[in-house]
Amino acid sequence: MKRKASARWQGTAKEGGGTLSTQSGVLNDTPYSFVARFGDAKGTNPEELVAAAHAGCFTMALSFMLNGAGFTADALDSEATLTMDQVNGNWTVTGVHLTTRGRVPGIDAAKFAEIASNAKANCPISRLLNATITLDAALVS
Amino acid sequence: MLRNADARWKGTALDGSGVLSVESGTLKDTPYSFKTRFGDVQGTNPEELLAAAHAACFTMALSFALVNRGCQPATIDTKAKLRMEQLSTHWTITSIHLETKARVPGLDAGAFARIAEETKANCPVSRVLNATVTVAAELLP
Numbered sequence: 001m002k003r004k005a006s007a008r009w010q011g012t013a014k015e016g017g018g019t020l021s022t023q024s025g026v027l028n029d030t031p032y033s034f035v036a037r038f039g040d041a042k043g044t045n046p047e048e049l050v051a052a053a054h055a056g057c058f059t060m061a062l063s064f065m066l067n068g069a070g071f072t073a074d075a076l077d078s079e080a081t082l083t084m085d086q087v088n089g090n091w092t093v094t095g096v097h098l099t100t101r102g103r104v105p106g107i108d109a110a111k112f113a114e115i116a117s118n119a120k121a122n123c124p125i126s127r128l129l130n131a132t133i134t135l136d137a138a139l140v141s
Numbered sequence: 142m143l144r145n146a147d148a149r150w151k152g153t154a155l156d157g158s159g160v161l162s163v164e165s166g167t168l169k170d171t172p173y174s175f176k177t178r179f180g181d182v183q184g185t186n187p188e189e190l191l192a193a194a195h196a197a198c199f200t201m202a203l204s205f206a207l208v209n210r211g212c213q214p215a216t217i218d219t220k221a222k223l224r225m226e227q228l229s230t231h232w233t234i235t236s237i238h239l240e241t242k243a244r245v246p247g248l249d250a251g252a253f254a255r256i257a258e259e260t261k262a263n264c265p266v267s268r269v270l271n272a273t274v275t276v277a278a279e280l281l282p
Contacts, residue, residue, distance in 0.1 A: 001225045005193035009217040013204035020193050026185040044167035049194035051146035052163050053187035063154040076150040084142045093269040128234045
């Protein structure tokens with residue numbers, strides 16, 4: 001499978017700006033810039049897109065693994081919080097913390113925690129990232 | 142720096158669906174599903190978001206690297222092509238190929254290729270990926 005995206009940048013790094021587009025059109029000349037990334041200006045940035053990819057991947061993997069164990073989630077709500085810090089002067093993505101809350105008929109808390117932990121360890125984006133990945137998983141009624 | 146994204150999923154993995162949102166609002170309850178990821182249904186998926194993050198990160202980093210060399214990049218266009226394949230039954234992101242084309246007055250092609258290569262190795266998203274990253278750099282007249 002191949003997936004594509006593109007970035008276009010005009011002008012200098014700090015004062016210029018870029019746009020992003022993806023194959024699906026979900027991003028379509030979507031603006032990003034230095035100030036949207038490191039400051040508070042409106043616009044997307046690479047790190048929130050990595051967080052979205054990870055939240056999306058983990059949650060679909062969790063759904064699959066629950067199905068595999070005979071359960072179907074009424075709802076899975078996940079959040080990915082990515083941390084980027086300066087390490088030896090270089091901005092470095094150091095970790096992603098996943099939080100997930102599941103409404104899953106018939107499962108107990110221990111089984112849900114076990115399956116969520118397996119999804120965290122094995123989803124394709126988790127395996128791709130050189131960063132510490134942590135998880136807080138719980139059932140809600 | 143912390144960056145957040147959310148995924149919500151309902152139903153089974155194959156027939157259910159999810160929505161993705163990011164802090165900036167660039168994705169806001171944006172639908173994704175098994176079929177937008179592994180099939181041909183229109184919609185986003187984790188892999189194209191990851192490719193967009195990488196194209197964005199590399200392109201901004203390249204702009205910085207060029208400015209640091211005293212250049213004024215006019216435009217930089219980058220495509221990121223992500224490949225995911227099944228390795229011993231696990232879907233695995235194996236590579237991202239970056240294709241960048243830039244107009245940079247006063248720079249020669251050899252220097253541009255070296256700067257693109259260094260940027261590929263050092264941008265934060267490249268450094269967080271356990272995958273083969275390659276770059277093809279072309280200086281436009």
